Amino acid sequence: MRDSTVDSPLVEVLNLSVRFPVKRGGAFGRTSYLYAVDDVSFDIRRGETLAIVGESGSGKTTTALAVARLVAACDGEVKVAGQDFLKLDDQALRKARARLQFIFQDPYSSLNPRLRAEKIVREPLDSMETVPAADRQGIVDKLFKAVGLHPEQQRLFPHQFSGGQRQRIGIARALATQPELVICDEAVSALDVAVQAQILNLLKALQAEFDLTYLFISHDLGVVQHMCDTIAVMYMGRIVEYADRLSLFNSPKHPYTVALLSAVPSVDKERRAETRRILIPGDPPDPVNLPPGCRFANRCPVAQDICRQTDPALRSLPSGHRVACHLVSEDGTPPLTP
Amino acid sequence: MAPLLKVENLRIELTTRKGVAPVIDDLSFELGAGESISFVGESGCGKSMTALGIMGLLPEKIGRIASGSITFNGEELTTASDKRMRDLRGNEISMIFQEPMTSLNPVYTVGEQIAEVLRAHQGLGRKAAWEQATELLDAVRIPNARGRVGDYPFQMSGGQRQRVMIAIALACKPRILIADEPTTALDVTVQAQIFDLLNDLRRQTGTAIIMITHDMGAVAEMAERMIVMYAGRNAEQGPVEQIIDHPRHPYTRGLISCVPHLMKVLTEERHTLTEVPGIVPSLSEFGRDQCLFASRCPQVTQQCLDKRPPEMAFADDQRSACWHAEDI
Numbered sequence A: 001m002r003d004s005t006v007d008s009p010l011v012e013v014l015n016l017s018v019r020f021p022v023k024r025g026g027a028f029g030r031t032s033y034l035y036a037v038d039d040v041s042f043d044i045r046r047g048e049t050l051a052i053v054g055e056s057g058s059g060k061t062t063t064a065l066a067v068a069r070l071v072a073a074c075d076g077e078v079k080v081a082g083q084d085f086l087k088l089d090d091q092a093l094r095k096a097r098a099r100l101q102f103i104f105q106d107p108y109s110s111l112n113p114r115l116r117a118e119k120i121v122r123e124p125l126d127s128m129e130t131v132p133a134a135d136r137q138g139i140v141d142k143l144f145k146a147v148g149l150h151p152e153q154q155r156l157f158p159h160q161f162s163g164g165q166r167q168r169i170g171i172a173r174a175l176a177t178q179p180e181l182v183i184c185d186e187a188v189s190a191l192d193v194a195v196q197a198q199i200l201n202l203l204k205a206l207q208a209e210f211d212l213t214y215l216f217i218s219h220d221l222g223v224v225q226h227m228c229d230t231i232a233v234m235y236m237g238r239i240v241e242y243a244d245r246l247s248l249f250n251s252p253k254h255p256y257t258v259a260l261l262s263a264v265p266s267v268d269k270e271r272r273a274e275t276r277r278i279l280i281p282g283d284p285p286d287p288v289n290l291p292p293g294c295r296f297a298n299r300c301p302v303a304q305d306i307c308r309q310t311d312p313a314l315r316s317l318p319s320g321h322r323v324a325c326h327l328v329s330e331d332g333t334p335p336l337t338p
Numbered sequence B: 001m002a003p004l005l006k007v008e009n010l011r012i013e014l015t016t017r018k019g020v021a022p023v024i025d026d027l028s029f030e031l032g033a034g035e036s037i038s039f040v041g042e043s044g045c046g047k048s049m050t051a052l053g054i055m056g057l058l059p060e061k062i063g064r065i066a067s068g069s070i071t072f073n074g075e076e077l078t079t080a081s082d083k084r085m086r087d088l089r090g091n092e093i094s095m096i097f098q099e100p101m102t103s104l105n106p107v108y109t110v111g112e113q114i115a116e117v118l119r120a121h122q123g124l125g126r127k128a129a130w131e132q133a134t135e136l137l138d139a140v141r142i143p144n145a146r147g148r149v150g151d152y153p154f155q156m157s158g159g160q161r162q163r164v165m166i167a168i169a170l171a172c173k174p175r176i177l178i179a180d181e182p183t184t185a186l187d188v189t190v191q192a193q194i195f196d197l198l199n200d201l202r203r204q205t206g207t208a209i210i211m212i213t214h215d216m217g218a219v220a221e222m223a224e225r226m227i228v229m230y231a232g233r234n235a236e237q238g239p240v241e242q243i244i245d246h247p248r249h250p251y252t253r254g255l256i257s258c259v260p261h262l263m264k265v266l267t268e269e270r271h272t273l274t275e276v277p278g279i280v281p282s283l284s285e286f287g288r289d290q291c292l293f294a295s296r297c298p299q300v301t302q303q304c305l306d307k308r309p310p311e312m313a314f315a316d317d318q319r320s321a322c323w324h325a326e327d328i
Helices: A060-067 A090-099 A117-128 A133-146 A151-155 A163-175 A193-210 A221-227 A245-250 A255-262 A269-274 A305-309 B047-055 B082-091 B110-122 B126-139 B158-170 B188-205 B216-222 B240-245 B250-257 B302-306
Strands: A011-023 A031-044 A049-053 A075-080 A100-103 A181-185 A213-217 A230-235 A238-244 B005-016 B019-031 B036-040 B063-072 B093-096 B176-180 B208-213 B225-230 B233-239 B312-314 B318-320
Touching: A011 A060, A031 A049, A031 A060, A031 A075, A031 A213, A031 A230, A031 A238, A049 A060, A049 A221, A060 A181, A060 A213, A090 A100, A090 A117, A100 A163, A117 A133, A117 A151, A117 A163, A133 A151, A133 A163, A163 A193, A193 A221, A193 B250, A213 A221, A230 A245, A230 A255, A238 A245, A238 A255, A255 B188, A269 B240, B005 B047, B019 B047, B019 B063, B019 B233, B036 B047, B036 B216, B047 B063, B047 B093, B047 B176, B047 B208, B082 B093, B082 B110, B093 B158, B110 B126, B110 B158, B126 B158, B158 B188, B188 B208, B188 B216, B208 B216, B216 B240, B225 B240, B225 B250, B233 B240, B233 B250
Parallel strands: A049 A213, A049 A230, A100 A181, A181 A213, B036 B208, B036 B225, B093 B176, B176 B208
Antiparallel strands: A011 A031, A011 A075, A230 A238, B005 B019, B005 B063, B225 B233, B233 B318, B312 B318
């Protein structure tokens, strides 16, 4: 018999929504709400990587922040290893946060410039008090080694490191409390390509070594393709397509995903020759006054009347692929191909 | 036919607290009319400095052209007067920058900012300049140009602001447009629109484009020739397709293979990315008589550390500054 804890996903997110109040029309204006994350559900199996992709403003980061309860969700459930994160009281939440850590985008502003590297990595241990004080230095030593930094660099301050090395410190800090879930929010976007490769390889190696589960947020589809097992495409707060890596990249269904993939420049000659670039004109609609139908309808090259009238729900195709588009047929034939 | 822009043995020096460093060290290249060329490399390799050198916009008192020549249409730019350079900038050579958010003046409408160029360089009157500004906005595909020309930059999205920058740069129909990381701050769908726009404008107006980028995919989409820069020097240059198929410099090869690219068909198999270990050397190491890539190179030999490699020529004017170029 298989162990059910291994089989059940580490992270289960159900109908998560986050809204922000927006006041318009001066002092007497009415408060309306902007749904930055709107009814989003996904799960991540232990040791795997879920990537969330989408344009800026699509709700990727807000989703991640809501999962960690760094912004308040207005609706939904977030279960990490069976524990409902959104229902925990402050004390329990503090404890539970040890299981979940962040790696941030900007290695320059995410490290305290006044602390030595060892203190930065040690701080989560001191704060969480999960291990006795006497053991903490040993853990810091191990972490420095794991992320490829020299022991003598522990005494240095952040400004004495290069961007890639700083990101390594950020990773060591994230791993200090032995988290199960690590949220990488554009973790390599600020790095030069050569350094980016070093960090991506490191993240992969650490995932295997410590059995980490990643929620990987990026706008770079090449990087996502390399890192993820499953991928969720977000557009204006919604997941519009959700599938495993191979089916999403090799047979995208949603017109937005198709356009997004076609826009990525590639060095692959065959891909360039056979990919028709689909330009999506215009801008996304006003997030406060959403149109009644599909949120992508005003930019979609194949939109029909139904798309402008009815909001499509995320539905499963026979292949397991999930998509929110009226025009994808029952058997999964997409309305638009590159 | 003589090239539109010819850069020969260019050396640009920066004065830092630690002394004088050659940020551009013996760089030569040519750009034909209507051609599209790309500069690639990591930050700190001299891509932007080359652009600023051509534009005559090197930081005053800190940077100077120490030797070499830049000829535009037969005219020497390194010795041209400030007034002459002001005439050329905007009129004949213009530039767009990476940050569309900060390169526009927030207190003027976009129409005023486009019209200003036309009035300064082409002597148009207020009304004619405004009229043409509207046409330019339309040409860079801002929907409802007539309605948007009076907008302030904050009322526009990042992609629209970059289009306004392109409209300003193209206002006087320059012969050369230098685009320094024009889409780095933009979403990929917007990047595709900007590339499409630049390609169309190049076809219509015959403007030559120099694009600076770190994205090999973007180079493959946009350019005919590329120049790979490393530590202020030309590592490799030549036709884009040929270099991607067969790079002759270990740095070029590293730049191509260290990035996970989208391929035509994805497979289950995922390779570990090839790493280019280490980082770009600091300015104090620039100018040494050795291969500056040696400390990061998997194929390094004693020769690389002893002497700066000369440029080796291959078919179709592919040139590589590597002692082992022939074996790669």
